[in-house]
Every structure is written in structure tokens, then in C-alpha cells.
Amino acid sequence: MYQISKNATKQTLAQLHRESSSEFLQIMKGFSKSIFRKMEPLDMKKAYLAISESQGKYIFDLLVRNKSKHIVEFGTSFGISTIYLAAAAEETNGKVITTEILPNKCKVAAENFEASGLSPYIDLREGDALETLSTNVDDGIDFLLLDGWNELYLPLLKMLEPKFKKGTLIYTDNASFASAQPFIQYLRNNPDKYKTQRLQDEKGGSELSEYLG
Numbered sequence: 281m282y283q284i285s286k287n288a289t290k291q292t293l294a295q296l297h298r299e300s301s302s303e304f305l306q307i308m309k310g311f312s313k314s315i316f317r318k319m320e321p322l323d324m325k326k327a328y329l330a331i332s333e334s335q336g337k338y339i340f341d342l343l344v345r346n347k348s349k350h351i352v353e354f355g356t357s358f359g360i361s362t363i364y365l366a367a368a369a370e371e372t373n374g375k376v377i378t379t380e381i382l383p384n385k386c387k388v389a390a391e392n393f394e395a396s397g398l399s400p401y402i403d404l405r406e407g408d409a410l411e412t413l414s415t416n417v418d419d420g421i422d423f424l425l426l427d428g429w430n431e432l433y434l435p436l437l438k439m440l441e442p443k444f445k446k447g448t449l450i451y452t453d454n455a456s457f458a459s460a461q462p463f464i465q466y467l468r469n470n471p472d473k474y475k476t477q478r479l480q481d482e483k484g485g486s487e488l489s490e491y492l493g
């Protein structure tokens with residue numbers, strides 16, 4: 281398994297995982313705001329909601345093994361997953377486009393990217409993913425990480441599909457949530473276009489899908 285070697289990256293990730301592991305109360309506060317209405321990104325403005333260390337290591341290894349260069353992410357938050365993607369991009373001579381709707385999260389994420397030594401590999405786009413990823417994304421995406429609001433997974437996939445190539449990988453976090461099911465059904469209902477499998481993991485369910493061209 282490929283491992284992240286740069287000290288600044290490892291130290292930044294260790295610190296961010298430490299911080300994110302103690303955010304239970306923040307998440308509960310966010311949920312409590314959305315009892316009578318749909319949850320909004322602002323409800324979780326202080327929460328990382330990050331992928332786990334084992335997910336990050338798995339994704340890093342997958343990207344390096346596949347020599348993935350053109351990497352796109354929906355849902356930056358404070359940047360934990362992006363740092364794993366960018367660490368892989370450093371190895372493959374690639375680049376990560378990532379997007380986050382909350383300005384304050386973007387500001388902190390940019391600081392974390394600096395600390396990790398990986399800013400040159402990251403194009404951070406502030407705004408709604410349906411807009412920020414609608415332009416200036418080259419054809420031939422190698423890897424797409426979906427880890428934002430689940431209702432947007434399907435519209436985003438359809439928007440980015442013309443940029444996929446045979447072998448594009450899509451990793452979807454929280455794939456077992458009810459709000460992700462229209463997206464999962466779309467993948468499963470199109471076996472000529474997607475080969476897809478649920479990965480074993482600890483939380484929310486992760487789906488790894490391959491675009492067949």
C-alpha cells in the first residue's frame with residue numbers, strides 16, 4: 281500500500297483528524313437545527329464531517345496506484361479529504377479541483393492546504409458545486425470524490441458525466457443515506473455505463489463506481 285511520506289502533510293492530517301474526532305456536539309447542534317426543516321450547509325458550519333483516516337489512506341493508495349491526475353471533489357469542508365487527494369496528486373503530477381459553498385470553511389481549508397505543503401496541487405472553488413464545477417473542468421476526469429450534500433450527487437454526476445472517460449472512478453461517501461438513494465439507483469440502473477460496488481467501511485457506506493465509457 282502506498283503511504284504519504286511528506287512530514288508537513290502527515291502532521292497536518294494528524295492534527296485535523298484529532299480536531300474532527302471531537303466534534304460530536306457540533307454535529308448534534310447542527311442536526312437539532314434541522315428537526316423541522318431540511319438541513320443546510322450553514323447548520324454544519326463548524327463541523328468537519330470528514331472522511332476517516334482509513335478512507336483517506338484507501339483513496340490515496342487508489343489514486344497513486346491508478347496514476348490518477350485529473351481529480352475532482354465535491355465537498356471540501358476544512359480540507360481533510362482534499363489533502364489526501366492532493367498528496368496523491370503530488371505523486372502523480374496531477375491536480376485537484378475541489379469546491380465548498382461556505383466562505384469560512386474555504387478560508388480555513390486554504391490555511392490547512394498551506395500547512396500541508398500541498399496548495400500548488402489544489403484549485404479551491406468557493407460556491408455552489410453546480411456552478412463552480414459547471415465550467416473550467418477539463419475532459420478526462422480520472423477520479424471524482426462525492427462528499428457534499430447527498431441530494432446533489434445525482435445532478436452533479438449527470439453534469440460531469442460528459443467529462444468522464446472509460447475507467448473514471450467515482451468514490452461516494454455516505455452512500456447508504458436515504459438522500460443518496462436516487463444517485464445509487466441511477467448507478468445500479470445503468471450497468472452498461474457503471475460498474476459499482478459498496479465498500480466495507482465503518483460509517484455511512486462508501487460506494488466505488490467505475491465509468492465504463
Ligand SMILES: C[S@@+](CC[C@H](N)C(=O)[O-])C[C@H]1O[C@@H](n2cnc3c(N)ncnc32)[C@H](O)[C@@H]1O
Pocket residue numbers: 321322328329330331354355356357358359360361362379380381382385407408409410427428429432
Ligand atoms: C461531508 S462535508 C465534506 C467533508 C470533506 N470531504 C472531508 O472529508 O474533509 C460536506 C461539505 O459540503 C459542503 N456543501 C454542501 N452543499 C454544497 C454545495 N451545493 N456546493 C459546494 N459545497 C457544498 C458543506 O458545506 C460541507 O462542508
